[in-house]
Amino acid sequence: MSEHSTYTPGSGLEKWLDERLPIIRFSKEHLMDFPTPKNLNYWWTFGAILVMCLGIQIVTGVILAMHYTPNIGMAFDSVEHIRRDVNGGRMIQSFHAVGASMFFAAVYIHIFRGMYFGSYKAPREILWILGVLIFVLMMATAFMGYVLPWGQMSGWAATVITNIFAAIPVIGTPLLELLRGGFSVGNPTLNRFFSLHYLLPFVIAAVVALHIWALHVPGNNNPIGVDVKDSRDTLPFHPYYTMKDAFGMVLFLIPFVWFAFFAPDILGHPDNYIQFDSQVTPAHIVPEWYFLPFYAILRAIDFNLLFINSKLLGVMFFIGSIVILFLLPWLDTAKVRSGSFRPMFKWFYWLFVINFIGLTYLGAQPAEGIYVLLSKVCTAYYFIHFVVILPVVSCIEKPRPLPTSISESVLAKSHA
Amino acid sequence: MFNTKNILAALAILAGVSVTQAAGEVVHVEKQNWSFAGIFGTYDQNQLQRGFQVFREVCSSCHGARLIAFRTLAKEGGPSFSEAQIKALAAEYEVNDFAVEGGSRPAVAADMWPSPFPSEQDARDANGGALPPDFSVLAKARGVHDAFPFWMFNYFTGYSEGGPDYIYALLNGYEEEAPVHFDLPEGKYYNHVFPGNAIGMAPPLSDGQITYIVAEGEDAVPETLEQYSTDVAAYMMWMAEPHLASRKQTGFVVLLFLVLFAGLMYGTKRKIWAGIEH
Numbered sequence: 001m002s003e004h005s006t007y008t009p010g011s012g013l014e015k016w017l018d019e020r021l022p023i024i025r026f027s028k029e030h031l032m033d034f035p036t037p038k039n040l041n042y043w044w045t046f047g048a049i050l051v052m053c054l055g056i057q058i059v060t061g062v063i064l065a066m067h068y069t070p071n072i073g074m075a076f077d078s079v080e081h082i083r084r085d086v087n088g089g090r091m092i093q094s095f096h097a098v099g100a101s102m103f104f105a106a107v108y109i110h111i112f113r114g115m116y117f118g119s120y121k122a123p124r125e126i127l128w129i130l131g132v133l134i135f136v137l138m139m140a141t142a143f144m145g146y147v148l149p150w151g152q153m154s155g156w157a158a159t160v161i162t163n164i165f166a167a168i169p170v171i172g173t174p175l176l177e178l179l180r181g182g183f184s185v186g187n188p189t190l191n192r193f194f195s196l197h198y199l200l201p202f203v204i205a206a207v208v209a210l211h212i213w214a215l216h217v218p219g220n221n222n223p224i225g226v227d228v229k230d231s232r233d234t235l236p237f238h239p240y241y242t243m244k245d246a247f248g249m250v251l252f253l254i255p256f257v258w259f260a261f262f263a264p265d266i267l268g269h270p271d272n273y274i275q276f277d278s279q280v281t282p283a284h285i286v287p288e289w290y291f292l293p294f295y296a297i298l299r300a301i302d303f304n305l306l307f308i309n310s311k312l313l314g315v316m317f318f319i320g321s322i323v324i325l326f327l328l329p330w331l332d333t334a335k336v337r338s339g340s341f342r343p344m345f346k347w348f349y350w351l352f353v354i355n356f357i358g359l360t361y362l363g364a365q366p367a368e369g370i371y372v373l374l375s376k377v378c379t380a381y382y383f384i385h386f387v388v389i390l391p392v393v394s395c396i397e398k399p400r401p402l403p404t405s406i407s408e409s410v411l412a413k414s415h416a
Numbered sequence: 417m418f419n420t421k422n423i424l425a426a427l428a429i430l431a432g433v434s435v436t437q438a439a440g441e442v443v444h445v446e447k448q449n450w451s452f453a454g455i456f457g458t459y460d461q462n463q464l465q466r467g468f469q470v471f472r473e474v475c476s477s478c479h480g481a482r483l484i485a486f487r488t489l490a491k492e493g494g495p496s497f498s499e500a501q502i503k504a505l506a507a508e509y510e511v512n513d514f515a516v517e518g519g520s521r522p523a524v525a526a527d528m529w530p531s532p533f534p535s536e537q538d539a540r541d542a543n544g545g546a547l548p549p550d551f552s553v554l555a556k557a558r559g560v561h562d563a564f565p566f567w568m569f570n571y572f573t574g575y576s577e578g579g580p581d582y583i584y585a586l587l588n589g590y591e592e593e594a595p596v597h598f599d600l601p602e603g604k605y606y607n608h609v610f611p612g613n614a615i616g617m618a619p620p621l622s623d624g625q626i627t628y629i630v631a632e633g634e635d636a637v638p639e640t641l642e643q644y645s646t647d648v649a650a651y652m653m654w655m656a657e658p659h660l661a662s663r664k665q666t667g668f669v670v671l672l673f674l675v676l677f678a679g680l681m682y683g684t685k686r687k688i689w690a691g692i693e694h
Contacts, residue, residue: 001542038694045642080483080553083659090659091666143646243688247681261667262455262574265556270579273656274549285612410693 005029028218035234036241037222039406043113044220045248046106052249053103054208058201060096061145068148070194072187075150076275094264100142101267104290107135115328116196116349118337119221123328127214134207137290141200144193144341146288153269156274156285158185158193164298164318167311184278224409225337226402233406284366292363293356297321297382299367300375317379324386331386334394336402344397345390352385427600430600443609445560448646450577450654455668458655458661462493466628466637467651470644474620478543480531482550484655487525493661494654499525544603546616555579555649555656579656580649583610587645590619624634 007025009015018025067086070080082089113132114120124394147158162185166176181188186264219228224390228234235241259267267289271282287295301314309314339346359378365371431498451460468489471481486506489497492649497505506523511530513521523530530547533539559578562570569575589609594600604614621644628637637643654660 038692077483084483084488090663162432235694239688240692243681243685247678247685250674250678250681254671254678256668257670257674258574261663261670263571263576264663266570266574270557270559273553407693415694 006033011094031235031242033240034216034237035219036237037220037228037406038235038240039222039224039410040220040244041223042244042248043109043117044222045245046110046113047215048245049206049249049252050103050234050399051108052252052269053099053106053400054201054205055357056095056099057103058205060092060099061201061354063092064096065198068194070148070191072150072190072276075148075190085298086318091260094260098256098260098264098267100145101259101288101290102252103138104142106252106329107138108290111135113355114221115224116339118332118334118339120224120329121332121334121337122329123218124214126222127211127218128329129326130207130211130214132209132322134204135325137200137204137207141197141204142288142290144197144200147190147193148197149270149272150190150276152274152276152280152282153272154280155185156282157287160285161287162189163347164315167309170314184234192236194408222406223338223340224403224406225341226404226406226409228409229405246390257408286364287350289360289364292361293359294318294321294363295296295365296359296375297379299363300372300379302367302372303382317383321382324383328390332390332394333399334399336399341400341402342393343396343400344393348385348389348393352382355381355385427634444587445581445609447560447577447581448584448649450580450650450653452660453575453577453649455574455664455671457491457664459650460621461494461496462631462634463647463650464654465497466643467647467649467654468495469628470621470626470648471551471651473626475648476529476532478532478539478548479551480548481529481655482531483549483550484529485525486523486527486529488658490525492523493659495651544616548617551652551655555583555652555655557656559584560585577653580653582609583649583652584645586615587621587648587693588641621648 002082005025005028007018008027009024010017014024017023064082067078067082067089079093083095084090114128114131143161147154158180160181162176165179166172168175177183179192180186181192210333218325222228231265231368265273286292298314298318301317302310302312304310305313311411334342334345336342339349355378358374359382362371362375367375403412450457451463452458455624463477471479489505490499490502491494502525506525506527509523509527510520511523512519513526533542536547556579560566560581586607586609589607591606594606594613598606598613600606601614603634604616605618606613607615621641623640626639626644628638628639
């Protein structure tokens with residue numbers, strides 16, 4: 001969509017540069033002139049918001065790493081040192097910690113937006129897959145980052161989550177020892193997690209670049225899911241979407257700073273203010289809220305199936321719950337993209353959202369009583385949605401008629 | 417997995433419902449009014465000074481505060497003692513310093529609050545096997561559980577005083593007699609707020625135990641258990657969160673800026689998009 005460049009180098013230097021590294025031409029094509037559907041709503045600003053979140057995490061993280069000590073005897077106190085004695089450290093630390101939560105809040109909205117409007121469908125499968133990959137990398141990064149303050153939840157999360165790998169047959173135990181750097185969670189674990197926590201955000205940034213590349217080949221999806229037909233359907237990215245995205249980012253920063261300044265610890269767990277002690281198990285080991293749905297799925301499987309024991313089966317469901325996202329473009333075979341024109345899909349979509357929120361809630365509850373049963377029901381529904389409901393609905397549903405073009409739908413809306 | 421372990425666990429849960437309920441999860445902790453709550457919250461300097469007195473005269477004989485330097489007691493927004501007071505206070509304590517003759521010297525303002533026991537084992541030996549937790553961040557390491565849906569409101573009110581609320585409730589949660597069915601181990605005390613109810617710490621505070629130093633022109637403060645525990649809980653919150661007041665002040669300005677800026681951004685966006693059907 002961006003073959004036709006409107007860029008003409010304005011000066012001799014620009015011309016010289018353009019013949020060698022056409023970076024100005026590239027920026028103009030992709031950051032300014034890029035034709036973008038004119039009907040994108042505010043849910044589409046979350047892409048830009050996520051780039052901002054990644055930027056905040058990297059900048060605050062690099063500064064934190066200058067003051068943090070990755071040693072089990074000093075890590076906890078060094079985080080407190082940052083909060084107490086480093087200039088501005090209190091804010092940098094809470095922006096980083098709150099930032100992780102806000103990053104996930106934004107990424108969940110971004111993912112669910114993509115699911116509703118069918119942004120994973122042809123020709124955007126690679127775009128979607130790269131997005132899921134970013135999500136997986138984010139989870140790994142956030143998990144390792146959570147271990148670094150070396151509180152009770154940090155250490156026990158590291159223990160519980162690395163333990164998952166022990167369930168894998170044959171290579172499980174060696175893999176577990178490789179991850180931990182020993183037989184139990186200790187100094188080598190903290191050191192390698194710190195190293196990887198510093199590395200992975202740059203890997204994420206690289207995959208984000210691919211994600212945006214894959215976006216710029218077919219161009220944006222849009223709320224009605226109808227392909228762009230001609231130039232009347234689009235607007236140049238700048239100034240229309242740069243402005244809209246910038247406004248979205250500022251709005252998003254309002255709850256962000258609310259938490260960072262007024263309740264920096266509300267999204268965490270009080271137990272993480274107790275230094276890790278491998279001899280004392282907390283009453284409830286609870287991951288950060290953004291892992292809860294998947295943690296609920298992991299815990300829901302407490303039964304053996306044939307020769308597979310419950311632990312391995314739980315891990316398979318846990319991994320499966322992510323892997324199935326990669327397959328989504330081929331499970332939902334409906335030609336119509338946008339959920340707005342799919343009367344049946346729409347209902348099941350919202351049921352799925354409610355179910356997902358239910359899993360989040362259940363992940364925070366103790367694995368006892370009614371919660372165990374509910375977790376199983378919600379886990380089953382999670383998979384049924386992908387494996388049964390989406391393919392079946394795609395076959396039997398009769399979608400509502402689609403507008404012929406974006407500009408037609410826009411005009412119909414403004415005259416309504 | 418219907419194995420014996422799970423069946424046993426299920427039985428244990430059934431049998432233990434009353435126990436887990438007693439274990440502190442459903443204990444209702446009354447929320448107190450704290451000067452440092454809310455978006456305009458700041459510490460009450462007099463309260464922190466009183467709380468420090470309670471900490472120093474009572475708590476610090478067993479509890480350490482290893483992350484608190486004497487100098488921070490002079491910081492603005494905290495108890496704000498004068499430099500001279502801090503110097504004199506520090507000099508009353510001995511700290512280990514292997515660089516000096518004899519291995520210890522009087523503390524200076526830059527030193528950390530000295531630990532009451534030479535080692536963790538000494539601390540346990542002196543306290544019937546229980547380890548008195550360090551106070552540095554204890555006020556943030558405790559919290560209260562709100563029932564659904566009340567915890568949801570906390571995200572909007574920014575409720576962050578669960579720690580002091582719990583500490584206040586704990587200090588007022590001692591009961592002379594354990595309930596008849598409760599098997600209180602030897603050397604433990606019954607407290608209806610503490611998880612498991614059997615706490616190793618004897619009731620530390622009682623009415624009239626500490627004589628508050630009243631500054632000239634100040635009204636006398638009641639010398640009661642309630643007052644002591646409020647003051648020491650506030651002081652502990654300050655130790656855990658010494659920059660709270662400046663953080664909230666900055667936050668208010670940042671929030672105000674963002675709201676106004678968002679308004680301007682919205683106006684600009686409208687202007688740019690004017691005339692575009694979308």
